[in-house]
Amino acid sequence: MGAEWKVPYKIFSHDSGWLVFKFESEEHRQHVLSGGPYSIYGRTLMLTMLLKCFEFDKNVFRFISVWIRLPGLPLDLWNSKSLSAIALAVGKPIVTDMLTRQRERVSFARVLVEVPTPEKLVHSV
Numbered sequence: 001m002g003a004e005w006k007v008p009y010k011i012f013s014h015d016s017g018w019l020v021f022k023f024e025s026e027e028h029r030q031h032v033l034s035g036g037p038y039s040i041y042g043r044t045l046m047l048t049m050l051l052k053c054f055e056f057d058k059n060v061f062r063f064i065s066v067w068i069r070l071p072g073l074p075l076d077l078w079n080s081k082s083l084s085a086i087a088l089a090v091g092k093p094i095v096t097d098m099l100t101r102q103r104e105r106v107s108f109a110r111v112l113v114e115v116p117t118p119e120k121l122v123h124s125v
Contacts, residue, residue: 005032016056021047034095034112037067063114065094071108078103083111091115 007028012020023029038045046064068090070083077083078100087093091113099105 014056018056069108073109087111
């Protein structure tokens, strides 16, 4: 992960299986959160911000963050307002990836959205 993230961080483990990553700056944290998806030993690494009074409970994932791809999107829709409006059809928009923000890959836009866990995932919009 360290080589992939290319930012300094510290990692702390919890007996319940949680890993906590501490970054030197908000910019570093956002860089990691806007990248991905990430995996460790073939398993998806689900990253989320810790809430105040967070409890290390495995059943805490009432919401999960998933990356959605928006292929064939006209370039005039590649702005925060339009991407957020489109992503709202799937869940709560969190962030767009760096390649989307900088328009370095224009075959599809990618947005991280938060969705309730029990619901079925939307496969197309």
